Amino acid sequence: MNRPPLTPLADSLPASVPFVGPEALERASGNAFKARLGANESVFGPSPKAIAAMKIAASEVWQYGDPESYDLRQALAVHHGIAPENVMLGEGIDALLGYLVRLYVEHGTAVVTSAGAYPTFNYHVAGFGGNLHTVPYRDDHEDPDALLAKARETGARLIYFANPDNPMGSWHDAVAVQRMIDAVPDDCLLILDEAYIELAPSGTAPALDMSNPNVIRMRTFSKGHGMAGARVGYALGEAENISAFNKIRNHFGMCRISQAGALAALRDQDYLSDISAKVAASRDRIAKIGRDNGLTPLPSATNFVAVDCGKDGDYARKVLAGLLDQGLFVRMPFVAPQDRAIRISCGSDQDMKLLESALPKALAAAG
Amino acid sequence: MNRPPLTPLADSLPASVPFVGPEALERASGNAFKARLGANESVFGPSPKAIAAMKIAASEVWQYGDPESYDLRQALAVHHGIAPENVMLGEGIDALLGYLVRLYVEHGTAVVTSAGAYPTFNYHVAGFGGNLHTVPYRDDHEDPDALLAKARETGARLIYFANPDNPMGSWHDAVAVQRMIDAVPDDCLLILDEAYIELAPSGTAPALDMSNPNVIRMRTFSKGHGMAGARVGYALGEAENISAFNKIRNHFGMCRISQAGALAALRDQDYLSDISAKVAASRDRIAKIGRDNGLTPLPSATNFVAVDCGKDGDYARKVLAGLLDQGLFVRMPFVAPQDRAIRISCGSDQDMKLLESALPKALAAAG
Structure with missing residues (x-):
């Protein structure tokens, strides 16, 4: 009994996933996230x-x-x-x-x-x-x-x-x-x-x-x-x-x-307009939280904000880890020099309060 | 401005669909089906x-x-x-x-x-x-x-x-x-x-x-x-x-x-057991309707019954057309000699009544 061979191309590919899902991170840490701000989902939900x-x-x-x-x-x-x-x-x-x-x-x-x-x-x-x-x-x-x-x-x-x-x-x-x-x-x-x-x-x-x-x-x-x-x-x-x-x-x-x-x-295009306004307000709030912590939010035309942490990728990864440790699911760019930033999806008022409280601690921990 | 070429393999493929959906048939005929018994869906629904x-x-x-x-x-x-x-x-x-x-x-x-x-x-x-x-x-x-x-x-x-x-x-x-x-x-x-x-x-x-x-x-x-x-x-x-x-x-x-x-x-395995019983009863009913019309239902371990119309594929296609004309969505095997049968999915009591009424007419029309 032998294993049927894959095509040479399939055989050469790694078993991989482009993104690790937040659920997998939760299972690994044993803790549920308090805020889900990493996958550019719309916390405001559908119409x-x-x-x-x-x-x-x-x-x-x-x-x-x-x-x-x-x-x-x-x-x-x-x-x-x-x-x-x-x-x-x-x-x-x-x-x-x-x-x-x-x-x-x-x-x-x-x-x-x-x-x-x-x-x-x-x-x-x-x-x-x-x-x-x-x-x-x-x-x-x-x-x-x-x-x-x-x-x-x-x-x-x-x-x-x-x-x-x-x-x-x-x-x-x-x-x-x-x-x-x-x-x-x-x-x-x-x-x-x-x-x-x-x-x-x-x-x-x-x-x-x-x-x-x-x-x-x-x-x-x-x-x-x-x-x-x-x-x-x-x-x-x-x-x-x-x-x-x-x-x-x-x-x-x-x-x-x-x-x-x-x-x-x-x-329901009216709802979409309403969401656009909520997203814009949340972008502004993320930007303000970033600036209040000495970071540089980048302009965004999306439902997330890349926040420049001002140093290199290693530093930003530490900041990211600090947010994850506090129960905030966020992600960041994979490649330098963009990886000096963390990427935060727009969120609810509650999400933003959590970010407000968690970011200073994450920055302190990153040193 | 030229069209970017597909790969040779993609270029060689027809734009096709393995099955035409019942909705497409409805749009073509202008009439909604009264019974949807062609895709081996479960009319009994999920749990x-x-x-x-x-x-x-x-x-x-x-x-x-x-x-x-x-x-x-x-x-x-x-x-x-x-x-x-x-x-x-x-x-x-x-x-x-x-x-x-x-x-x-x-x-x-x-x-x-x-x-x-x-x-x-x-x-x-x-x-x-x-x-x-x-x-x-x-x-x-x-x-x-x-x-x-x-x-x-x-x-x-x-x-x-x-x-x-x-x-x-x-x-x-x-x-x-x-x-x-x-x-x-x-x-x-x-x-x-x-x-x-x-x-x-x-x-x-x-x-x-x-x-x-x-x-x-x-x-x-x-x-x-x-x-x-x-x-x-x-x-x-x-x-x-x-x-x-x-x-x-x-x-x-x-x-x-x-x-x-x-x-x-x-x-909800109890529900699944209940469905299996309903499916079995509906199979029996399809078989009986077939037999009552002089046709030969084939034994089935699924949620449909292939009913042998007793002649060739052309005849069965006529019977099928007669059922479609009367608003019953059914399908049939594509290849001889299996195409001497029509394939009828299990249905509700109402579906079975429609079948009971439509099949004799379809057979009469098929000649």
């Missing part, structure tokens, strides 16, 4: 209308979800002023990124991203045998010119670019992003991850041009809409590119309850 | 305790699900008397099959299944460039000896075998299945799909032997547990095989609401 829709759908969950997510796709098309053929639903942006990489990347395909950008994208590129090329951030912003130059240099098939960015919270305005889109090489696809776009200042997202086959845009119900656990993301793009997902996607992969919740959330 | 758990979880959906599905995995391990290392959760068996194929299949890898067995598995094999070899059913049963012989002949890396089978509802007893497991070639993995196992007679599933690296077993909350729309499946197998999923899976892909529902469903 009550979305919750109500999900409760109703719970009783209907004996039925598979519609594999076309027809109602939601139609509603998103109307919402964005585009055609349903330009919209593809998926089990979170994570799944859609995996599908995209599978469609475009094989052994040795060049792919470009920023050093320290979204690890889950990198995980997918490695998982399909691609060659990942990185460029550094520039002043804590992703650098469109450097990404494009590296793509030209390497003949990249994909560029990953998040606007606003995670983990720094920085952003470029629509003019700069459109300039980048216009400069994407002909045989290259720009993945423009706009997961946080609903929380960014107006004028951050370029107009949707669904005729352009060189860009695909990623949106989600996980951030502004507060439904991270529901796993609903979507891609917006040129119709033939969008149709390619149908070659490989898990057609029946969408949770029926999540489909219902997302549809109701989309229809 | 009320599972529904209650999902309603509570709906309010907590702002949090990502635990990427390790720790609580559910622990509970499944206890339930099955195995270790958590032998259990992997996934977004339905469909997603787990996709991951398995990705782990073991590359261009030209031989894979064996039965002609007319689960199309979604075949879709994944094609999607990763595998060479699918099929063997015929034997007396409406999957044929273990033929599958094994074909695997030896082709040097197959994977064998797909469902017990009980879909679409025929037939099954082999545990002794026969164990004999098959014992005969799997050393470098081959048997995927034993037991999606319907909770509804089968006792003595259908061989004992779980988690030391054997040549078999992996697939279970789901979609059928007996009545949670198809929640997308919760799981694999049971030897620990190192199970760990390989962590190389490629979408770690944060599980819906948090679904995780909570599945845990509650698993804990």
Whole structure:
């Protein structure tokens, strides 16, 4: 009895996880977190209308979800002023990124991203045998010119670019992003991850041009809409590119309850506006707490704030450890020099009070 | 501006769907189905305790699900008397099959299944460039000896075998299945799909032997547990095989609401017993309706009955069309000679009354 061999590619991959979940940290420490501010979830939750829709759908969950997510796709098309053929639903942006990489990347395909950008994208590129090329951030912003130059240099098939960015919270305005889109090489696809776009200042997202086959845009119900656990993301793009997902996607992969919740959330734009205001207020409060402790909060167009601890990565990791020890789940950038900061998600008033109390102790412990 | 090229493999794949959803049929016809008996969903629904758990979880959906599905995995391990290392959760068996194929299949890898067995598995094999070899059913049963012989002949890396089978509802007893497991070639993995196992007679599933690296077993909350729309499946197998999923899976892909529902469903085994009885009664009723109309219901260990219409596939397709025209969503096997049957899922009393009334008309129309 021998073990059936994996493919050489699969065999070469580590069993890994892009992020350790907060639950795993809780199990390791034996203590539940008092504040969950590490995964850029929306503590404000989804619209009550979305919750109500999900409760109703719970009783209907004996039925598979519609594999076309027809109602939601139609509603998103109307919402964005585009055609349903330009919209593809998926089990979170994570799944859609995996599908995209599978469609475009094989052994040795060049792919470009920023050093320290979204690890889950990198995980997918490695998982399909691609060659990942990185460029550094520039002043804590992703650098469109450097990404494009590296793509030209390497003949990249994909560029990953998040606007606003995670983990720094920085952003470029629509003019700069459109300039980048216009400069994407002909045989290259720009993945423009706009997961946080609903929380960014107006004028951050370029107009949707669904005729352009060189860009695909990623949106989600996980951030502004507060439904991270529901796993609903979507891609917006040129119709033939969008149709390619149908070659490989898990057609029946969408949770029926999540489909219902997302549809109701989309229809409650007033709630989303309200959340944007709450997020902005919480960002200001995190920034104030940081400044009150001698730290430098970075401007953010997201539901988190990267707070520069003023020294190197080792120091910031100590500060982070001090917060974790006090029961605050927070994370931080993985790569220097961004790792001089810790990344704190927006939270409730109670969360902010905990942060206010814990941060001075964490800084004292870090020395 | 050119379209970025897909990989040659992706380019060669059709944009397809293994099954057309009932919602798409409804949109095409303009009429809602009166009875939904085509996808082997459980019209009896999930446990009320599972529904209650999902309603509570709906309010907590702002949090990502635990990427390790720790609580559910622990509970499944206890339930099955195995270790958590032998259990992997996934977004339905469909997603787990996709991951398995990705782990073991590359261009030209031989894979064996039965002609007319689960199309979604075949879709994944094609999607990763595998060479699918099929063997015929034997007396409406999957044929273990033929599958094994074909695997030896082709040097197959994977064998797909469902017990009980879909679409025929037939099954082999545990002794026969164990004999098959014992005969799997050393470098081959048997995927034993037991999606319907909770509804089968006792003595259908061989004992779980988690030391054997040549078999992996697939279970789901979609059928007996009545949670198809929640997308919760799981694999049971030897620990190192199970760990390989962590190389490629979408770690944060599980819906948090679904995780909570599945845990509650698993804990309500009394409800599952009750459902098994209801399913058995409905199977008997479908069989009786078939016989009353001169047709031959096949024995079933699942939540559906394949009803032999007594002629060829063209005739059965006419009968099927007659039922669809009358608002009954049903499906049928794709491949001869199994396509002489239509496949009817168990239903409510109301569903059965509709079937009773519709079947004679469908038969009359088929001529």
